[in-house]
Amino acid sequence: MNLSATPLPGRLSAPALLVVAHLRWDFVFQRPQHLMTRAARSRRVYYIEEPFFGPHADHLQRREEPCGVTVLRPHIEEGHSPAESQARTARLLRELVREEGLTEYDLWVYTPYELPITEGMTPRVTVYDCMDELAQFKGAPPELREREEQLFERADLVFTGGYRLYEAKRERHAGAHPFPSSVEVDHFARARQALADAPDQAGLPRPRLGFYGVIDERFDIQLIGELARRRPEWQFVLLGPVVKIDPAELPRGENLHYLGMKSYGELPTYLAHWDVALLPFALNEATEFISPTKTPEYLAAGVPVVSTPIRDVVRPYGEKDLVRIADGVDAFEAACAAALAERHTPAGEERRARADAHLAHLSWDRTWRDMSALIERAAAEKQGANTLAGVADD
Structure with missing residues (x-):
């Protein structure tokens, strides 16, 4: 593979972390990127993407990110069965572990489907970070549920991306812990400053109602289409890639603006000039089972938020009256109108203050700290159990 081992900096004291991911590193910046950039402060992190198939010999493409994460994309010879392709990837990863001198490492899994590529690995601790119920997504492979059961048997810890997901997984693993979406408050609070408007939305009239994220089967096309039809004076700004749905199916109109994917760094620039942020x-x-990362991000930006009744938005954001919850197009339209009317009023300021107080307890730094503590506790418990087993054998 010709992967040269990089000298381990003194500050990277924790065991390396091998991450089996279903999302490209340079896709939408979300939970995996937030967590792994923090993990890389104290560990060597190898982020293993899904493979690319082509007419070439098997190899790992390697890229070093500025944050310290090593992104690995397996390139696998095309024409093999899925099982053989995963076996080929597993061989590449075993070579990686050997060539990098990883005598001790932890395994972090996002997608159970790729569990076979970990064959032959001997991690200190195995973590299943269940950020979504992938088996219920459009186009999910039928093997996913069976492999999740296998992963439950191997995992020492199960982290969930929200409380609704935790309720489902805690029945299946004793080491389940809820870690709902967090936020970098300072990053999004920049939207409250006098930021220059983004060029591709600067010419749009107000009010603007915005959304950013992946536009896929989770996005309510009918809701947005009907709102845009009813309220031609409202401008709908929609940021993000269109995935797994036909772009031709998206509603169109003079007040519907699909501006494409934006970087994480650009988002405050757009939020600064929105009047309402949407979770449609x-x-x-x-x-x-979703727990939208954008909920606390919108609030940190100081923008009023309207959402459909997603469980992990209702609890806690709807119950605390930080986000307006609306079911159906009539209620959603009314909630958006109420949010627009409240923007520059004492009631709006009071709602923002309550949201700020709630967000003061959230941060990705804290989330990673808490996760790391659980990993080290699990490692210590396993070591203790192995020591006792060794004494018993003697």
């Missing part, structure tokens, strides 16, 4: 998720299998 459909209520379906794919959204039953």
Whole structure:
């Protein structure tokens, strides 16, 4: 593979972390990126993407990110069965572990489907970070549920991306812990400053109602289309890639503006010039367990938020009256109108103050700290159990 081992800096004291991911590193900046950039402050982090298939010999493409994460993309010879392709990837990863001199490492899994590529690994601790119920997403492979059961048997810890997901997984693993979406408050609070408007939305009239994120089967096309039809004076700014749905199915109109994918760094620039931020998720299998990262991000930006009744938005944000919850197009339209009317009033300021107080307890730094503590505790417990087993054998 010709992967040269990089000298381990003194500050990287914790065991290396091998991450089996279903999302490209340079896709939407979300939970995996937030957590792994923090992990890389004290560990060597190898972020293993899903493979690319082509007419070439098997190899790992390697890229070093400025944050310290090593991104690995397996390039696998095309024409093999899925099982053989995963076996080939597993061989590449075993070579990686050997060539990098990883005598002790932890395994972090996002997608159970790729569990076979970990064959032959001997991690200190195995973590399943279940950020979504992937088996309920459009196009999910049928093997996913069976492999999740296998992962539950191997995992020492299960972290969930929200409380609704935790309720489902705690029945299946004793080491389940809820870690709902967190936020970098300072990053999004920049939207409250006098930031220059983004060029591609600067010419749009107000009011502007915005959304950013992946536009897929979770996005309520009918809701947004009907709102835009009813309220031609409202401008709908929609940021993000269109995935797994036909772009031709998206509603169109003079007040609907699809501006494409934006970087994480650009988001405050757009939020600074929105009047309402939207969570227009459909209520379906794919959204039953989601915990949208953008909920606290919108609030940190100081923008009023309107959401459909997604469980992990209702609890706690709806119950604390930090986000308006609306079910159906009539209620959603009314909630947006109320949010627009409240923007520059004492009631709006009071709502923002309550949201700020709630966000003061959230940070990705704290989330990673808490996760790390659980990992070290699990490692210590395993070591203690192995020591006792060794004494018993003697």
